[in-house]
Amino acid sequence: MGGVNASILVVEDDPSMLAALSDVLESQGYKVTQASSAEEAVVVTAQKQFDLIITDVRMGREDGLQAIEKARKSQPTVGTLVVSGYASEAETLRAVSLNVGGYLKKPFKMKELLENVQRILEQRTQERRRGQERAQLRKALWWSWEALIQVLDDAGTVL
Numbered sequence: 491m492g493g494v495n496a497s498i499l500v501v502e503d504d505p506s507m508l509a510a511l512s513d514v515l516e517s518q519g520y521k522v523t524q525a526s527s528a529e530e531a532v533v534v535t536a537q538k539q540f541d542l543i544i545t546d547v548r549m550g551r552e553d554g555l556q557a558i559e560k561a562r563k564s565q566p567t568v569g570t571l572v573v574s575g576y577a578s579e580a581e582t583l584r585a586v587s588l589n590v591g592g593y594l595k596k597p598f599k600m601k602e603l604l605e606n607v608q609r610i611l612e613q614r615t616q617e618r619r620r621g622q623e624r625a626q627l628r629k630a631l632w633w634s635w636e637a638l639i640q641v642l643d644d645a646g647t648v649l
Contacts, residue, residue, distance in 0.1 A: 495519060496520055496521070496541040496542060497520075498540060498544060499534060500544050501525045501526075501527070501528065501554055501557055502545070503526055503546060507546075515607070523540070529551065531543070531554075532560045535557075539568075540568055541614060542571060542610055542611060543570050544570075544573065545558060546575075547585075554572060554574075558570050567614065567617070569610040569613070569614045571590065571607065572594070573596060573598065574593075574595060575596035591609075592609070592610055
């Protein structure tokens with residue numbers, strides 16, 4: 491479910507940044523859920539499906555990358571966008587290894603955020619569509635194979 495009406499989890503420990511991100515996303519028609527810590531994000535993602543998680547990296551005890559890692563256990567295909575004011579090289583490498591959909595360095599323009607959100611959601615929609623097409627092709631192939639076996643059985647042919 492890409493685009494408007496997509497469900498987005500915003501994870502940010504700075505209350506004013508959390509509010510600003512949520513307001514901008516909601517003004518574009520997205521359904522936004524807020525979490526003020528990585529731990530809270532993990533609890534929320536275990537209860538509700540999201541199309542996208544937008545998270546800060548550095549927060550309290552756990553960071554946003556840990557939240558993504560844990561969320562993907564229950565939502566392996568969730569889109570991800572990381573925002574950070576000061577990411578270390580190690581954090582950047584972790585983000586790459588987690589295959590995050592986008593990475594924005596603070597400060598950023600809200601237009602950049604929205605462009606990244608739209609791009610990531612469109613990619614997820616295309617990937618889901620390709621997956622559905624592959625499943626339909628597998629089903630058609632399986633049906634054809636079963637039909638062929640039935641024809642051969644009816645003809646008394648041995649494979």
